[in-house]
Amino acid sequence: MRARLKIGSPKRNKKLQTGWEGFFPYYAGFPEQFVRDMLESAQLGAESVVLDPWNGSGTTTYAASQLGLKSIGIDLNPVMIIVARARLLPPSEADHLRPLAATILSQLRSAPVVMAADDPLLSWFQPDAARLIRGIERNIRRSLVGGITKSPDGIHLDKISGTAATLYVALFAACRRFAATLQSSNPTWIKLPKADDDRLDPTVYAVAHQFAENVRGMSDALAARQLIEDTSGLDFAAAASTIQLSDTAKMAVPASSIDFVLTSPPYCTRIDYTAATRIELAVLGPLLKVKPRDLGRQMIGSVQVPQDTIEIDESWGRTCTRFLAGLKAHPSKASGGYYYKTHLDYFDKIARSLGRVTTALKPGGRAVFVVQDSYYKDIHNDLPQILKEMSTRKGLTFSKREDFHLRSMSDINPGRKNYERPAGATESVLCFTKPA
Known part of the structure; x- marks a missing residue:
């Protein structure tokens, strides 16, 4: 039965x-x-x-x-691929998140970022803040996104490591926190600044500190899950999960599997799911194969x-x-x-x-x-x-x-x-x- x-x-x-x-x-x-x-x-x-x-x-x-x-x-949505992969990070990985974040932040001093004039972060942030956010993103990409994700035939975000995804989520959360003043009555929507002078302008210290605090919080939360796992006998990473970036109308899942x-x-409520994550899409700009507007159409x-x-x-x-x-x-x-x-x-x-x-x-x-x-x-x-x-x-x-x-x-x-x-x-x- x-x-x-x-x-x-x-x-x-x-x-x-x-x-x-x-x-x-x-x-x-x-x-x-x-x-x-x-x-x-x-x-x-x-x-x-x-x-x-x-x-x-x-x-x-x-x-x-x-x-x-x-x-x-x-x-x-590439943002959701990153988030879903980060969510699956095993508790055993908690201990190295903070040292990685410290290394990524320290590299900002030795290799300043030259911002492209059309960098999407500039739609949200004043140049100094945008430059630092892009620097953190670049260092995550250089340190943790390797040849499997960046293969010769293009970027495959669905192959990104859980560790890299987790640090990206920490950066997403920092940007979201600074953009709280742009939150609309619709909980899925963050408004774009109306003018250049209205762009977000957190200090360099605030950006670095918020990123580091987010990583610390994620590390502590993972460690707490590890403690539960050790005392209860549960295994939070007991089975394989595959995260695929794909259009569901064209997805290639084998028949009868x-x-x-x-x-x-x-x-069917006219929620623009791409616009709901456009600040995260701006962070991911260098890794995207498709422009946010074209993604929204799909x-x-x-x-x-x-x-x-x-x-x-x-x-x-x-x-x-x-x-x-x-x-x-x-x-x-x-x-x-x-x-x-x-x-x-x-x-x-x-x-x-x-x-x-x-x-x-x-x-x-x-x-x-x-x-x-x-x-x-x-x-x-x-x-x-x-x-x-x-x-x-x-x-x-x-x-x-x-x-x-x-x-x-x-x-x-x-x-x-x-x-x-x-x-x-x-x-x-x-x-x-x-x-x-």
Whole structure:
């Protein structure tokens, strides 16, 4: 008899993000405890492989590794690849983080940085601060990013070491701290300075000190995990996790190789996930193959109009086609043009991704999607029902749905008062199996 899944609330609780987890406050679809409960209740075998095709900051791969399960995490955003790999750093690596940070900072004196005029950090920071941040980044790159990551055919960030990734995250966190004054009401969004004089201007000491303090905190948090491991018999690095930089709609996961899928696809709420990490993308500038704007166009949920013409596919299901028809006919400005086209782009990418996920899943394997509904003006975008219909048309069998009501970021938008619609949103946990 198939094990019954334990489905808790997928709502994140920031109060639980302490210690090691406190260094990864990035937008995520669900909390670690939700993943642990789900994977433990699934009673997966020792050789089972878990897939999260929208891995984000790596909650699924991190929790799977703690439970001794092999996992694959996929994301298109290079920042999330760095974050997910850092999150998997074994506690045994804690002791050498601070000496590495000290060496990286000491090298700044012997090799000053010459800033390129178009360095993306200059969009955020005054020249002296930008120069120091770039110097720290350059020294991390020179000291810890080797020939496997920087191969002759280009940069492969999904091969970066956990140690290098952890130091990058420490630098990300420092930049985020200095940019706190640019935080908007949307928790995923940091505004660009409006003018050159408004750019961030922390002192050289403040930048170096904040980076060093972040590394120290990460080292201490890892050491605390090591102590728990030693006294409890747990092994926080018991299984291999593979982090891949890839477009989910094109991902190359072998057919019938995955036992369990647990993921939260990007919601159809016009969150620009690239813009949410653009200060980190500026830090990673020398390692990026693609410009942030082009990356944003590739993302599911892109706010840019697609370059190709997209037609409605009947396989998207009745709920999706009905929603798109209502959106196209809506009398508000740009509904039938810009908004219609960007929503077509979203559903096209989601449908192709679900096809890849279904192919990767073994016969008899299970998939769990966490998705949230939303509204376009006064039109209900019932994304849980849409994904249910899409997934069944791709070959999965629907088994269960559990709903959780929560506050929605759209509630803070003043424009929503112009339309009658319920407050909050419904976050749904959808469970499927692939027929044997």
